[in-house]
Amino acid sequence: MKHDAVPLERDSAEEYASWFKALADATRIQIVSLLARHREPMTVGQIVAAVRIGQSTVSHHLKILSEVRFVLVEHRGTSSLYRINQACVGCFPSAADVVMGNPVPVAPACD
Amino acid sequence: MKHDAVPLERDSAEEYASWFKALADATRIQIVSLLARHREPMTVGQIVAAVRIGQSTVSHHLKILSEVRFVLVEHRGTSSLYRINQACVGCFPSAADVVMGNPVPVAPACD
DNA sequence: CTCTTGATTAGATGAATGTCAAGTTAGGTG
DNA sequence: CACCTAACTTGACATTCATCTAATCAAGAG
Numbered sequence: 001m002k003h004d005a006v007p008l009e010r011d012s013a014e015e016y017a018s019w020f021k022a023l024a025d026a027t028r029i030q031i032v033s034l035l036a037r038h039r040e041p042m043t044v045g046q047i048v049a050a051v052r053i054g055q056s057t058v059s060h061h062l063k064i065l066s067e068v069r070f071v072l073v074e075h076r077g078t079s080s081l082y083r084i085n086q087a088c089v090g091c092f093p094s095a096a097d098v099v100m101g102n103p104v105p106v107a108p109a110c111d
Numbered sequence: 112m113k114h115d116a117v118p119l120e121r122d123s124a125e126e127y128a129s130w131f132k133a134l135a136d137a138t139r140i141q142i143v144s145l146l147a148r149h150r151e152p153m154t155v156g157q158i159v160a161a162v163r164i165g166q167s168t169v170s171h172h173l174k175i176l177s178e179v180r181f182v183l184v185e186h187r188g189t190s191s192l193y194r195i196n197q198a199c200v201g202c203f204p205s206a207a208d209v210v211m212g213n214p215v216p217v218a219p220a221c222d
Numbered sequence: 223c224t225c226t227t228g229a230t231t232a233g234a235t236g237a238a239t240g241t242c243a244a245g246t247t248a249g250g251t252g
Numbered sequence: 253c254a255c256c257t258a259a260c261t262t263g264a265c266a267t268t269c270a271t272c273t274a275a276t277c278a279a280g281a282g
Contacts, residue, residue, distance in 0.1 A: 008144045013137040021135035025270075026124040029131075029210055033119045036212030044229060057271055059230060078228055078279045084212075093207035099140055100200045101147030136240075155259060168241055170260060189249040189258050 008099070016095055022068040027053055028061050032070055036089065041074065041081035119210075127206055133179040138164055139172050143181055147200065152185065152192035 008016070023029055030051045035042060048058050062082055065071045070088050074081045097104045119127070134140055141162045146153060159169050173193055176182045181199050185192045208215045 008141050010137060010141070013140040013144070017135055017137040017140050020131045020140075023210065024128055024132035024135040026121060026128040027270080029124040029128050030119055030121070033124070033210050033212060036210070045227095054272060055229075056231085056273080060270080063230085075229095080229065089211045089213060092211055093204045093213065096204035096207040099134065099144050099147070100203055101144060101195075102200060102204065138240080156257095165242055166259075167243080167261080171240080174260085186259095191259065 016099055019068060019070075019092060019095055022065060022070055025061070027051060027057070028065060031058070031061055032065065032084065035071055035082060035084040041083035043079045043081060045079070047082065127210055130179060130181075130203060130206055133176060133181055136172070138162060138168070139176060142169070142172055143176065143195065146182055146193060146195040152194035154190045154192060156190070158193065 023032065031047060034047065034050055044055065044059060044062065047062070048055050051058065062071065062073075066073050066082070069085055070092075071082050072085050074083075094104045134143065142158060145158065145161055155166065155170060155173065158173070159166050162169065173182065173184075177184050177193070180196055181203075182193050183196050185194075205215045
């Protein structure tokens with residue numbers, strides 16, 4: 001037997017899981033893909049209008065997404081501007097490849 | 112403004128979310144990556160030994176993973192053989208690309 | 223200062239989830 | 253047949269989660 005086919009280290013598995021968990025909700029997927037397509041930063045109000053979900057709920061999801069750094073915030077006066085983290089646009093799909101056992105150019109590190 | 116930057120349809124978002132949700136747990140990530148690396152099908156016992164988690168829990172996770180068809184089952188006598196669904200190995204990372212707004216060769220359809 | 227508007231925080235609630243221990247089913251073997 | 257072993261199912265328990273309403277906060281405008 002070549003090598004014992006040890007699974008992903010628990011630590012790595014937990015980190016990847018936390019990324020997938022951030023996208024394990026339809027509303028958050030809408031938000032992320034919205035921010036990714038719309039290249040410019042968006043305010044909470046704009047996002048609320050697009051996904052048609054309560055404002056506080058959207059705010060909550062944005063917090064979750066920014067904790068994993070899928071999106072980045074910048075506070076401008078009375079409004080907050082959210083934008084996609086370009087680093088994740090490339091490295092997140094790579095994480096999917098790692099889990100699926102695909103060869104990947106460089107280990108994904110979103111940050 | 113070019114076009115109104117409509118987010119992903121709710122339906123698509125929910126489908127993608129269900130895929131990510133299947134990998135939103137460290138144990139399931141370990142199982143999937145284990146099956147992906149270990150090219151041969153594995154029995155539940157082998158998987159339990161590798162991830163060191165209660166058998167019923169592993170069985171539960173395997174059920175979840177096979178419901179989304181990330182893994183496929185085949186019952187052979189007294190034991191069940193689980194293997195990775197090769198179709199997903201390619202198409203799941205593509206789903207990540209879609210959400211991230213990356214261009215993708217062909218719409219991902221895992222099945 | 224007061225009002226308005228955009229955003230975060232707090233609290234509540236109902237639903238889903240991960241885990242394990244114990245019980246059950248079912249294929250092989252003596 | 254009785255036994256054993258691999259796997260699945262059930263029930264319970266504690267967590268986590270998505271959503272909403274209401275309350276709070278912060279920045280401009282009058």
